[in-house]
Amino acid sequence: MPAWIDQLLKLLALPEFGLSTVFVVSFISATLIPLGSEPVVFGLVKLNPALFWPTILVATAGNTLGGAVTWAMGLASHKVVDRYQHSKHHLRALDWLERIGPKACLLAWLPGIGDPLCAVAGWLKLPFWPCLAYMAIGKFARYLTMTAALVGLFGP
Template sequence: MDDWIKQLLEMLALPEYGLSTVFVVSFISATLLPLGSEPVVFGLVKLSPDLFWPAILVATVGNTLGGAVTWAMGLASHKVVDRYQHSKHHLRALDWLERIGPKACLLSWLPIVGDPLCAVAGWLKLPFWPCMVYMAIGKFGRYLTMTAALVGAFGG
């Protein structure tokens, strides 16, 4: 059983497949779907250490573009959220996001709350490009930290 996993990882680590796989998984994981992309980035870097920086950059771009889609979903879902606008927690969260502005998107790297945060930023109609810049900074930091830590922990 371990052989097929190793063969699959080796195939995905090929430059012509590995970076595109990292992009797709990073993109999808930035939407509201519960999927982690760090294991894919780590697997590619583990099998092809020379792809450390390209993998980090491709993952950052894919995850940021996925965040842009989530932002757009938030913008489009304005009517649905209107039903809950009088909730105490909803009002506090919206107030906090409106005070912080696009800088709140730095937290888009957080598990569980990061992706919905991007959706709420879109729903609040926070400026798209500043949100994208802050998302990219946060996501780059996450990929760099997580991949470097995993490489350090499991050898590179």
Template sequence: MEAWMQQLLTALALPEYGLSTVFVVAFVSATLLPLGSEPAVFGLIKLNPHLFWPAILVATAGNTLGGVVTWWMGLGAHRAVDQWRDSPTHLRALDWLRRIGPRACFLSFLPVIGDPLCAVAGWLKMPLLPCTAWMAAGKFARYVVMTVALLQVWPDKLSLATLFVA
């Protein structure tokens, strides 16, 4: 079983590309395309434990920039959403987003609703800079929590103590 896991992690990490692959996968996964970047981040870190913080930061940057692209897509999609403008669900969601403001973009790390949330924030013309900061905070927290949790399950070469004491 250990050999199978090592082969899977090697394939997911794409070691010949490393951090650039993590950036691209994280960027694409933050758009409306259904793709998760966590396996690539975890695989790279598992094979290269010294890249824990660089991988987390590169994934956060890529995922945040993907969220910004989604924000811009939402800004440009104003006409497409007009057809649902009067539905009760749409009105409740918009009311909630208007009350919360850019802080709602912290939730951009959530599966299913996170990426559309960025698009709706752009559609509502919420300020890009605060939205980007909240997206980055949420995505950074997700990558740290997810990777640390996965390292608890498969602790092989890396001790968590070495990640936070350097």
């Protein structure tokens, strides 16, 4: 096995660092399963402050990939949404998303609406790569802001 893969596996290994846990929880929390990743991110940073940036980056990667899976689920969900296509709220939300486009995925970090937003972006067939980029930017900003605030609030 190449040395870089061995180093990567050591870095992500449990329980030495816990970055793999951060990745998995962040990934799952970006799907439609209600789970928050912030306590895991904050817990790891609190236990090992030197891992602040690796934790933020791993959480962002996991959450963004989870958002991509949610986008793909939305792409495949035309039949489910067809039942609600005539509701006033549905039409208004679709109109807003179609006007904003992939930039709406910046809001993918919002609790409660961010994950369904990714699904609807996929359902509308908004371009995948721009949506993914905007998801990553929004999710990175959330993890950075929240973790930095918590570390400052509950400092060493």
